[in-house]
Amino acid sequence: DGGITQSPKYLFRKEGQNVTLSCEQNLNHDAMYWYRQDPGQGLRLIYYSQIVNDFQKGDIAEGYSVSREKKESFPLTVTSAQKNPTAFYLCASSIERRAGGANTGELFFGEGSRLTVL
């Protein structure tokens, strides 16, 4: 079945270590996104990518890095520079979004990765 897969589901790391969260989709979507969610809060955009080898910062990109070497994959690295990395991380994908207001479809989300930094 087509979908979007995040791994690992749960991750524990020591403070100061870099962590990479995986996100893979087989929906043939061009656009991919990473969101962060803290308890009782909404989703905040970290990075998004419209197309392979291109990505843009979201609202809270500091302390995070991404790559988009393949259409199917959009891994997120939480670096030691991120002050409060403990959170629930959500990856999403959608068909390419075009300028001009064309309706380009809904976001498909993964099940999330819960990172705890000890």
Next chain:
Amino acid sequence: DAKTTQPTSMDCAEGRAANLPCNHSTISGNEYVYWYRQIHSQGPQYIIHGLKNNETNEMASLIITEDRKSSTLILPHATLRDTAVYYCIVDPGTASKLTFGTGTRLQVTL
């Protein structure tokens, strides 16, 4: 980007209709309204979207006011499994920052 305002929480009795309002008074003419829901500790799930006309699918109905400044998501016969946080977002349809607010926490009770 247009922002949305939703009530923090709502209750609904099982079997009754749940009407979730959303205010998007700064919406532009070409921006769509999307609704998602998030069941605890899962990824959000798409529900429905619309531009001007009312929309209905197997999950819900979406009523958009004529001036497009507000909308209402209707779950016609709420069940306990509909307990979730519901997000209303305005999508400009461009590769831009899609922002989710804190949504409405709907509690369906017996």
